[in-house]
Amino acid sequence: xxxxxxxxxxxxxxxxxxxxxxxxxxxxxxxxxxxxxxxxxxxxxxxxxxxxxxxxxxxxxxxxxxxxxxxxxxxxxxxxxxxxxxxxxxxxxxxxxxxxxxxxxxxxxxxxxxxxxxxxxxxxxxxxxxxxxxxxxxxxxxxxxxxxxxxxxxxxxxxxxxxxxxxxxxxxxxxxxxxxxxxxxxxxxxxxxxxxxxxxxxxxxxxxxxxxxxxxxxxxxxxxxxxxxxxxxxxxxxxxxxxxxxxxxxxxxxxxxxxxxxxxxxxxxxxxxxxxxxxxxxxxxxxxxxxxxxxxxxxxxxxxxxxxxxxxxxxxxxxxxxxxxxxxxxxxxxxxxxxxxxx
Amino acid sequence: xxxxxxxxxxxxxxxxxxxxxxxxxxxxxxxxxxxxxxxxxxxxxxxxxxxxxxxxxxxxxxxxxxxxxxxxxxxxxxxxxxxxxxxxxxxxxxxxxxxxxxxxxxxxxxxxxxxxxxxxxxxxxxxxxxxxxxxxxxxxxxxxxxxxxxxxxxxxxxxxxxxxxxxxxxxxxxxxxxxxxxxxxxxxxxxxxxxxxxxxxxxxxxxxxxxxxxxxxxxxxxxxxxxxxxxxxxxxxxxxxxxxxxxxxxxxxxxxxxxxxxxxxxxxxxxxxxxxxxxxxxxxxxxxxxxxxxxxxxxxxxxxxxxxxxxxxxxxxxxxxxxxxxxxxxxxxxxxxxxxxxx
DNA sequence: CTGTTAGCGCCTTCAT
DNA sequence: ATGAAGGCGCTAACAG
Numbered sequence: 030x031x032x033x034x035x036x037x038x039x040x041x042x043x044x045x046x047x048x049x050x051x052x053x054x055x056x057x058x059x060x061x062x063x064x065x066x067x068x069x070x071x072x073x074x075x076x077x078x079x080x081x082x083x084x085x086x087x088x089x090x091x092x093x094x095x096x097x098x099x100x101x102x103x104x105x106x107x108x109x110x111x112x113x114x115x116x117x118x119x120x121x122x123x124x125x126x127x128x129x130x131x132x133x134x135x136x137x138x139x140x141x142x143x144x145x146x147x148x149x150x151x152x153x154x155x156x157x158x159x160x161x162x163x164x165x166x167x168x169x170x171x172x173x174x175x176x177x178x179x180x181x182x183x184x185x186x187x188x189x190x191x192x193x194x195x196x197x198x199x200x201x202x203x204x205x206x207x208x209x210x211x212x213x214x215x216x217x218x219x220x221x222x223x224x225x226x227x228x229x230x231x232x233x234x235x236x237x238x239x240x241x242x243x244x245x246x247x248x249x250x251x252x253x254x255x256x257x258x259x260x261x262x263x264x265x266x267x268x269x270x271x272x273x274x275x276x277x278x279x280x281x282x283x284x285x286x287x288x289x290x291x292x293x294x295x296x297x298x299x300x301x302x303x304x305x306x307x308x309x310x311x312x313x314x315x316x317x318x319x320x321x322x323x324x325x326x327x328x329x330x331x332x333x334x335x336x337x338x339x340x341x342x343x344x345x346x347x348x349x350x351x352x353x354x355x356x357x358x359x360x361x362x363x364x365x366x367x368x369x370x371x372x
Numbered sequence: 373x374x375x376x377x378x379x380x381x382x383x384x385x386x387x388x389x390x391x392x393x394x395x396x397x398x399x400x401x402x403x404x405x406x407x408x409x410x411x412x413x414x415x416x417x418x419x420x421x422x423x424x425x426x427x428x429x430x431x432x433x434x435x436x437x438x439x440x441x442x443x444x445x446x447x448x449x450x451x452x453x454x455x456x457x458x459x460x461x462x463x464x465x466x467x468x469x470x471x472x473x474x475x476x477x478x479x480x481x482x483x484x485x486x487x488x489x490x491x492x493x494x495x496x497x498x499x500x501x502x503x504x505x506x507x508x509x510x511x512x513x514x515x516x517x518x519x520x521x522x523x524x525x526x527x528x529x530x531x532x533x534x535x536x537x538x539x540x541x542x543x544x545x546x547x548x549x550x551x552x553x554x555x556x557x558x559x560x561x562x563x564x565x566x567x568x569x570x571x572x573x574x575x576x577x578x579x580x581x582x583x584x585x586x587x588x589x590x591x592x593x594x595x596x597x598x599x600x601x602x603x604x605x606x607x608x609x610x611x612x613x614x615x616x617x618x619x620x621x622x623x624x625x626x627x628x629x630x631x632x633x634x635x636x637x638x639x640x641x642x643x644x645x646x647x648x649x650x651x652x653x654x655x656x657x658x659x660x661x662x663x664x665x666x667x668x669x670x671x672x673x674x675x676x677x678x679x680x681x682x683x684x685x686x687x688x689x690x691x692x693x694x695x696x697x698x699x700x701x702x703x704x705x706x707x708x709x710x711x712x713x714x715x
Numbered sequence: 716c717t718g719t720t721a722g723c724g725c726c727t728t729c730a731t
Numbered sequence: 732a733t734g735a736a737g738g739c740g741c742t743a744a745c746a747g
Contacts, residue, residue, distance in 0.1 A: 093468075104447065145424075328445070380741095
């Protein structure tokens, strides 16, 4: 296990030239069938592994794909990464992780780093579309580097995206609360300029509309995705002249804060108040009461993203593939919104 | 933004040769101060970025480091990755993730892949040391590829490791339970051939010894790190003729199972029974009752691992650095073992 | 101090 | 169907 074997080594052994070996290895049509077979065999026998760097140097493929996410220590994103890695690794790709830490500057830096590293593709969940990052996104496309969006999308020509149906998620969460008998349903929303939150809000509105419940804008509060913000928002809601009897939160963390506040005020869940979150974080299952939540299937999202990327890479047609995959979310009903027992 | 600028481009512009440019860029001592400065300036101005692949091709550094972990979708590991990435990225390294999925064969595959990718270093938390993976570990060392262990260690010459003091963790968890007035403390342990579980058990024993509480081997049950196993083990413990009044679990998940079982049997926590877990998983804080647990500081562990790696890489001495970093764990006391209220 | 040359491993014309 | 030669971007050895 001293030196790596090169095509020259195997050429020497077979008394042929490296070019021939190269051709045989690449299934070049004009090559003798026996020669080809012979080369393949001895290559395997000598444990030949192509040198990625020599390939990359000539402008070929590097076998690396870059994945850009806000933070890896969130279950949602790490599950996506897991899915991506599990699909791509068997195909010989390595996954390079970049975190933006919610910083748009770092997002641009990361893209530049990845482009400079000549990755074969960039899979990303960007923080937000702004005028700042628009040009760099365009430059990825111009360089013909396959680009895919997951989780968060924006319509850009020739860019595929893998997302969940956030509208549907908002709809079924709200519908479920209505079905449980709630009539004054509040919504903890997120940054309205991020389309996933916008869609969840729309789904919420549509569900109300379909059930003939009037939409009350006082019931919608924009909050950060954390516990404190959720608790604070809930406090506000409870002070309303006609306080709500349920909350659909676009974030599990905010929902957790809501539940803490409700418990602190001695409000019975789910008897007097129901809560549904979004994300199906691990803790939703184990908290007390357990929190109903919308599952976004991050593992599947990751696998799907990887597969669409592979399709795109292997596309030999002379037109671009543009695929918009939308996964269906699923509601997990738990104690926080489960009134069967008292009906 | 058409073509990447090479050292030839900047050489041409300055009417010097590429070699000179290369030297200037690498702070080669024998170079004219003005020439050097000039090169550096125009390089920056032309937005020159060295080509990693050309460097790697000559046997130089690739700027990639491989990280091998069981699974990325566990908070403990993804936090470590976060720490590693945050330290290494600013230094120009890219992090390549490999998951073993608890499969020792894949562990070997991953190492081979990384070696073949000529990574500048391998940072790993291996599943277990066996006769099978011993040779490949040795081969990493032979190839002079910097190797570091985190989380799980084994003494190998010249291999640095970053771990937490599991003995201490076991000790303080148990000591805390004793201080809360528990006298019959059981322990849910893990695979005894994995040294971290062994150490936690030893810490547990030592704490009992130091407090004059006899060790009862019936109180130690080996369980998998999941909820069902924890519940099952607890069921067994409660059936003992002299059942315990506390559990120190080497896993948060098993501890969660224990609490579920205790609650199911109507046993009051912490009044009649205390529980302490290990890992400080996110859910421990939010479950009911919240679970006391040992924090392993995964983020710091990751950062530390990255920094020891950097030290090692930049080591110009002619001797190997071997660093064994041991982080101190910390107990987070929560409701499941907090009897202040009733004292 | 700086220019010249060769080569890392591979592929790709151009010949043969 | 195969061999010979050049080059991807860079560095290192050898000259000057």
